[in-house]
Structure formats: structure tokens, C-alpha cells
Amino acid sequence: MNILNHNNVRPNKLLNSKWTAVTPANKEKHFLVVKLCATATPDEPVTHVELEAVHSGRVQMLPWRALQDATLWHQGWKT
Structure with missing residues (x-):
């Protein structure tokens, strides 16, 4: 994975974190762990x-x- 397309994520910090799908499907763009x-x-x-x-x-x-793949997911809820 290219470091430029990499989200810095630690598994122990993921619970209740917010994510935005880069390519939404079925109007599902924002997610919560x-x-x-x-x-x-x-x-x-x-x-x-x-x-x-x-x-x-x-x-x-x-x-x-x-x-961690920034080509699929962004940290936080983006518009």
C-alpha cells in the first residue's frame, strides 16, 4: 500500500470512530465502528x-x- 494512500489507524482506537466511504453504495456514505x-x-x-x-x-x-486504505475510506465524516 502506498504511504500516500494510507490512513494512520490503530485497532485499539477504532471503537466508535467515524468513517466515510470514498465510493458510497446504496446511499451509505457515513459509517460508525x-x-x-x-x-x-x-x-x-x-x-x-x-x-x-x-x-x-x-x-x-x-x-x-x-x-487503512485511503482510496476506500476517509477518517471522520466528510461531505
Whole structure:
């Protein structure tokens, strides 16, 4: 991943963070991280996050590292 297209993200700071999809689908542009998911136990590192779309309330799961890709996601809610 090119450093210019990279969001500086730490998995332990993701809960309740706000994100904007660069290419919205189904009018879902703004998202909130509602859950951090680890593999088996709470001591395991975060592997995925659950994002809730503000517009529809739909929840999707994706690897947390996908949020580092600035070509797909922007930190905060942008217009």
C-alpha cells in the first residue's frame, strides 16, 4: 500500500470512530465502528470491525486493515 494512500489507524482506537466511504453504495456514505472482533478470546488482537451505516443502520464486517486504505475510506465524516 502506498504511504500516500494510507490512513494512520490503530485497532485499539477504532471503537466508535467515524468513517466515510470514498465510493458510497446504496446511499451509505457515513459509517460508525460499533464492534471490534477478535479471533477467539478477548486477549487476541483485533482482526475485524463491524461498521454500521448511519443512513440505513445496515451492519457490515470487514478486516480492520481495510480502513487503512485511503482510496476506500476517509477518517471522520466528510461531505
